[in-house]
Amino acid sequence: FFLTHHLQDFRFYPYYDYVEMYAPKYGIAFDGLMHGRIFVELPDSGAEKVVARDLYSREVVLFKDLNTVLLYTVCVMAFVTHLCLGWKKLIPADAMQIPR
Numbered sequence: 001f002f003l004t005h006h007l008q009d010f011r012f013y014p015y016y017d018y019v020e021m022y023a024p025k026y027g028i029a030f031d032g033l034m035h036g037r038i039f040v041e042l043p044d045s046g047a048e049k050v051v052a053r054d055l056y057s058r059e060v061v062l063f064k065d066l067n068t069v070l071l072y073t074v075c076v077m078a079f080v081t082h083l084c085l086g087w088k089k090l091i092p093a094d095a096m097q098i099p100r
Helices: 002-009 030-035 055-062 066-090
Strands: 018-023 048-053
Touching (some): 002 066
Antiparallel strands (some): 018 048
């Protein structure tokens, strides 16, 4: 349920706006980390200008709805609980060959 909903909300959403940005060479602008500029370079940096989907605006619109926020929160908490309970079963399992 959650994965299908999430993919419809983000990956397969057909009405994205597009923005032009300067993409960092390695995916992260290391010189901009302390300034809050993580995924975009400055225009004078020599980085390539690319066109990208405006994911940030989609997130803002989507998470203004309290029901969506509650759905995502409950689903993430259920997943974290699943991971924690599964971890307790995984560690003593002989099939994993984890030394004691």
